[in-house]
Amino acid sequence: MVFNVCTIFPTLFENLFSKGVLSKGVERGLISVKAVDIREFAEDKYKKTDDYQYGGGVGLVMKVEPIYKALSSIAERGKVILLDPAGERFTQRVAERLTGCTALTFICGRYEGVDERVRMLADETVSVGDFILTGGEFAAMVIIDAVARLLPGVLGDSESLLEESFCSGLEHPHYTRPAEFMGLKVPNVLIEGKHAEIKRWRQLEALKRTVGYRAELFPAEKLEDADDDIKRALYLATRSVKGRRLKVAAVLMHYPMHDKQGDVVCSSITNMDLHDISRTAATFGVERFFVTTPLASQTAIAERVIDHWLKGRGAEYNSNRSAAFAKTELCSSLGEALLKTEEIWGEPPLIAATSAKEVGNISCKVLGDIAEKRPVIILFGTGWGFHPSVLDAADFVLEPVSGVGEFNHLSVRSAAALIFERMTRIY
Ligand SMILES: C[S@@+](CC[C@H](N)C(=O)[O-])C[C@H]1O[C@@H](n2cnc3c(N)ncnc32)[C@H](O)[C@@H]1O
Secondary structure, X not given: OEEEEEEOOHHHHOOOOOOOHHHHHHHOOOOEEEEEEHHHHOOOOOOOOEEOOOOOOOOOEEOHHHHHHHHHOOOOOOEEEEEEEEEEEOOHHHHHHHOOOOEEEEEOOOOOOEOHHHHHHOXXXXXXXXXXXXXXXXXXXXXXXXXXXOOOOOOOOOHXXXXXXXXXXXXXXXXXXXXXXXXXXXOHHHHHOOHHHHHHHHHHHHHHHHHHHHHHHOOHHHHHHOOHHHHHHHHHHHOOOOOOOOOEEEEEEOOOEEOOOOOEEOOOOOHHHHHHHHHHHHHOOOOEEEEEOOOHHHHHHHHHHHHHHHOOHHHHHOHHHHHHHXXXXXXXXXXXXXXXXXXXXXXXXXXXXXXXXXXXXXXXXXXXXXXXXXXXXXXXXXXXXXXXXXXXXXXXXEOOOOOOOOOOOOOHHHHHHHHHHHHHOOO
């Protein structure tokens, strides 16, 4: 494979493959690096490849024309990659994908980076990590090294490529002579030379190491090979932690709702919603769960249910349920719920409506981030959805809870549980 590098420092690449395993790849004609000096394509007599930024600000920017001409001078460009901190993160998977190219051509930025129009000249933009280098040359070297060693015939033993870190978790530890160094001994199993036992030891050590350092890379399909200690360690490293406490209240609205025909109606309060959303709200630390209806008859029924569990026979029978209902409150309107929420935190809440339709403008995660600092009230609807005036009054409409396929018809109880969980989750 040919690696072309457009750079203002071509000499950095002079000895890149002169040593080490990759030099064999060069000798065998499998890889080569060609540095193209961008400066040679600068148009003015000072060979300027950079200039001041439009709009002002410190730092110079690399000009687009010399880069365009440098690229045009390369006959076999293959895939053109701009090196940039904002690019796709370079990983072993990306390296594997790039081995499918006949040639790779890198554009190396310097200073504040390249003129934005250089992006149009590249097929891909790649970053080697969340840090800032002084120039793209170092990023190009990293990518060239990682891709070149994967090419057939470059490394002597291609078997070793299959057992490396990032193929399937991290690799097991290695030892060489001496058998003891400053009291640190090589594990006996490796010295005894029983192949099956060595294989088993290496498998387990690789899993332990993966759990210990990079639990997110643990290959789930290997879990059955793991002993109880590894399973427990993996569980502790990856389990869901308790959520964050937010300034959140919720309202279950029964008016103004649409019915199936699209008429504006007042829907009925259901016992299931009262119980389940009260329990969910208490579980996720929702400060107050308001149930609104303008109808006195509906209020009376709901009051009876709540009183039964707070003060009546239910409170004795199941005190846990009375704890769940402790923060449930009946209101005649959304306006009343908003005023009561303002009283709790001393400032008016931001209003987030919910909808099963794709009309959202905020995710649960971001609304959760906001609710760490500012009070938020979430509006849940009943019937066939809110009258548009409710959505108009909202500051945000939450993303719908999406499943995995076309069918999406959650009860308001289930949607509320998922939304509270997604908002309070620590991502
Ligand atoms: C000093 S950096 C410019 C950083 C730029 N001002 C920013 O804040 O994103 C100069 C050049 O180094 C290269 N570079 C820096 N960090 C990189 C990274 N993490 N991955 C790939 N290239 C990088 C890019 O080519 C970039 O144009």
